[in-house]
Amino acid sequence: MAIRIGIMGYGNIGKGIETALADYPDMELAVVFTRRNPADVKIHTSGVPVVSAGEAEKWKDKVDVLVLAGGSATDLPEQTPAYASLFNVIDTFDTHAHISEHFAKVDEVAKNHGKTAMISVGWDPGLFSLARLFGHVILPDGKDYTFWGRGVSQGHSDAIRRVPGVKDGKQYTCPVESALEAVRNGENPVLTTRDMHTRECYVVAEKGADRGTIENTIKTMPNYFADYDTTVHFISEEELKEKHSGLAHGGFVFRSGRTGVHKEHDHVMEYRLKLDSNPEFTTHVVLAYARALYRFAKEGKKGCFTVFDVPPAYLSSLSGEELRAHLL
Structure with a gap:
């Protein structure tokens, strides 16, 4: 059964998620929520309903992972904790100075309602966060x-x-x-x-x-x-x-x-991204972690997580045997 993805908001990130889903055959778009008049929002995926954000609660048993596609300035600080009471949620919150505060709010709500959440997923925070972690543990000095x-x-x-x-x-x-x-x-x-x-x-x-x-x-x-x-x-x-x-x-x-x-030997680790479309790349990262979030939820994990908490194998649709044979 495909992982049912919901999208909250249809701006650059929301549209990017819809486009990216074509590359993830184990996922499907279930619904798009919007604060605008649903009749005015035209999506590309036929047969998928566009629903008012105010009707989201009616979908809580029809969505496996809700992607929150709003902005970090004012949307996500309110939306992610709110919707973590109804859905397993994932967001791209990128205000680094407030990540700990945002995590604490989402973690409390998700745990209280038996849901699984993941915040600050993308390439920074996200992939760059992992690169910084690798750097710290490999070159402590x-x-x-x-x-x-x-x-x-x-x-x-x-x-x-x-x-x-x-x-x-x-x-x-x-x-x-x-x-x-x-x-x-x-x-x-x-x-x-x-x-x-x-x-x-x-x-x-x-x-x-x-x-x-x-x-x-x-x-x-x-x-x-x-x-x-x-x-x-x-x-x-x-x-x-x-x-x-x-x-x-x-x-x-x-x-x-x-x-x-x-300390006579010098080393430089460099990780680079060159992106033609920021939202399209970001949303591919989000969907890989949405797969991991879905697996966490199936395993009964509750509360909020970040990219640091995810075993790399959970990002892939390949089996452990396939990963060892082709990527290790």
Whole structure:
């Protein structure tokens, strides 16, 4: 029996989940929930109902894993704990500073209602988190560095669009090349947050909005822009669509360290992602972990989990014998 996947929200992540399901034959789309008028939401999968989010409780026995496809700024902090009382849920919460707080809330609700949850699944947090973990345990005497971009951050772009007076917007995270090369060369530089990345924002303002206020609100936004050199460009809606419609992204995780009796040998571990479509890649990661979450639920595990808690074999539809024969 296929794993029944529900999607809450039909933005970039929701659409990406629907597309990605074609690559996972052991899963099927059961329902799409939306806060919009369901009649106005057109999906690609025939025969799958689009239902008002307010009707979600009626589906609690018809969905094996609910993918929460909202934004981290305001949606997921409320939605994930709420829906963890009804479904086994998985989200892409990516506000690193608040992951522990978010985990605690979801864990409490899931345990109280006998459900299984997983948060912060994607490539960072997610795959990059695992790369950092490997770096720490393999090179204990070392330093780690994470660079993102150049690419569109969905979470940061969502945060921009929620600023009063903003009609639309995109945000690019850009690594500082000199810092990146110093790390790659094993120089072990001491870098601040501001030293490693800049942020470029392309904003379409509402007619009559105060651009100075918008720019200041963006640049001083905690957890998103306040700790970075941020540039805000005001452009037309046409220019945004023409030049900034893509969703490419990527990044690097490094761990540089020393081994030997006298720490005479230097090593650099580098993990890189180069993504043409951030949401499409992210949602493939989510579905692999949704498979693991489903297995956790079948085994009776309750509460909240992260990528650190998942045995790699649980991500694959292959048997242990097949994994050993072909991938080990």
